[in-house]
Amino acid sequence: MADYNVVRRRIEAFRSDEIVLDPKDLRQVRQRLDALQITMTFLAASARLGLHRYRLGGIAAGVGSLGPGLVERVRAAAAGTYMEGETPSPLDLLLFHLREASAAAHQGYQPVVAKVRVYENIEGSPYSGGSVGDPRPVAAFGLPARSDSTRRRPRIGILDTPLHPHPKLAGRYLLGSPGALLTEEQQQVSFSGHAIFVASVAAAQAPDAEFVIYPVLDAKKLTTSSWELATTMVGALDDDLDMMIIALGGATADGREPLILARACERTSGIVKVAALGNNGQDKAAAPEGTQFSELPPNTPIWPAASSTVIAVGARNEAGDAAAYFCPTLEEAPWTDCTAPGVNLPGFFLPGQVWMAELDVVAGVVKVTDRSAVFPAPGHATWSGTSFAAAYAGGAIAQKAYSQGVPVRELADKLFWEDPDRAPTTYDSAPPAGLDIVRFMK
Template sequence: MTAGHYGVVRRRIEAFYPDQIVVDLKDESLVRHELSGLGIKAELTESSKGLGLNLYGLVGVAEAVTRLGPNLEQRVRARAAGGYEPGEAPTPLDLLLFHLRETSAQKHAGYQPIVAKNRVYENIEGSPYSGGSAGDPKPAAAFELPARSDGPRRRPRIGVFDTPMYPHEGLAGRYVIDSPRALLSPRPEWVSFSGHAVFVASVAARQAPDADFVVYPVLDAERLVTTSWTLATRLVQSLDDDLDLMIIALGSAAADGREPLTLARACERTSGVVKVAALGNHGQAKERAPAGAVFSDLPSNIPMWPAASSTVIAVGAKDKDGLPAYFSPTPEEAPWTDCLAPGVDLPGLYLPGVVRMADLHVPSGKVVVSDRRATFPHPGHATWSGSSFAAAYTAGYLAHQAYTQGIDAGEAADRLLSGQGVVKLDGFADSGIEVVRPRRN
């Protein structure tokens, strides 16, 4: 299998760069020695002390693995039973990683170096995507966010790891940016997903009017993608920003169903920050879907990372009847779900002007701008559906509880997740947050 658009290998379940690896600092000498022996050139691209990992670009992988013996692919397939769909074959990088681990285990009494792929992560509303006209943002009546209080308590800080932010006047004074590129510049017309970050932040702000937001533009506003390396390094770098919570409305699946190394390391090293992530929009309740809904090719029982991580609160979307939204995996399909929150037709701040609706063509990773469009009156308000917004709703609730009760976000999360049933809160969604997997201390 060769790399496709943007140099990315895309399978049904996963996407990654075929010429990049991530290596634990402790295993750097071992891995570099093995690569050199195979005639593979390894070029250090980036280093992260916060993660304890290095990112390398590789040259010569395809040629090298042809010299590793005729049975390598069979051994890889045997070890990864069920990991390859019909018609899929291990890439040279898959063969190389298997060889590195196998060789080390033979030489060092079972020891395997910590080495992994640099994976592609995508916006949950992009891929997997329940799209079509049913999943588009729609113009909505204008509203104002609840007023902020003048209390003496420190305001909770919520990190939004998403697209760049549209500087909506309704959110003015409630957010800061990590760099100039975190803000979108004005343009005559927009692509629909460019309004994702401001919508996410506003949904959380309706629950937590006293919260401050820090915007981390990890996703390209047009392509909706990032890498596991970029996401993980920004997560650990955000420790300098004194965050209380993180909203992570993006994710990726892995063919082996295991938590990817780079993201697992980042989640582990940000354990003091409450992380809330979108479960994914790859549910398959087609009998309850509106006309025009487009469903993901992913099975609904595939874990999306980081939501499936034990260190993260996984939030699925529920509809106004209190049922899992047609696009959201059910708790039975995704037993790593912690709670369900309103995620259908939520109101939020959005882009003003003409917006062209876009879909992600999953096999190629290309955003396709459709002929669907809508005009959003200034300053921009919309309703939108997705598990991203359910995650934002939950993070906002936790921030509000922390602020009003004088507790930290971790304790607020513990109180929510140690309970059971429905927590009702605001005036625009009656169904509230439903805890489906109580966590017992």
């Protein structure tokens, strides 16, 4: 369905009237759009991504002039992409035409042009997983003390919602951009506590780390675009990061890595990137009664976690001997790089009465429920999800590097790259707690 200029399908969501393209292809694309009487309005440019962003007008009328055969060719080329009842959007038809026409005229050459995708907190639409169930109040606890070392501390970027300024995290974080701190609201909603929970889980594993907060997700709607995420990632090159923890993502109908994110991942290659595998697992036998399962099949790659440049982290159950019921298994998601605890993890949270929020997966609308809980100040909770498994893993890697006196990048390379002949492990041999390397990157 289309909603505020967003096309939402079971697998993907994207802006219905926006594209990004490499400026090298601007002349060719503009000529073809002019021929179809489709207008282009410049929105933004990123030199670090090497991409321009445009809003298009008159797409439906323009592609309508190309004849009904275009729809049939798109469907034939994208077998399995569209679910029952779904049809190619005008933007799908246009992008196919641009690539098809260029390939025919230029010996297979296709312009670098793509959609601006919509990403959401991992309970977003399309539902991709990050936090599972309601956060629950728990007894107060503190973070491990920092060491007395005077060496430079590992610096970890948290790309998430704005941060609730929890007093127990004070002195351990910096603000990466305006709006990084959560604005107090009369009615507090559970999703707004996502970033502080992620940061505190990472800090519990990496007490010597320093965190930089990047508010890429709206605290209420939990949405962002691939453009905002990617430009934030390359913008962080100025902030001397060692690692990014990315607890959000989305799927693509064709299972391919989105152009904008691929550019961002490649151009931040010096920074270790850790991302949530996704909460689209389907172990219904192990799930609590009443669990709402993801709309996405468990074998659907979630980006950026599935990127070859990113460490994808899955969540283990509390026993540590299998995937958590909400997490894809290693067989379903072979792009998994490691697993970590992800069920009922303790973390910092919002204080006071907090109303639990849910997402209408089809409409992509956040709904505040009639469920609430009171979290005694300053706010502590338990929560589950691959977001928090990713935070756990990222913190563990960063602290291990610091304790060994080596750069985070060097340790990550050693863990995931340097022994390709070692057989991947399985959940059967996973430790009951801590990080488990299950696949070596190639």
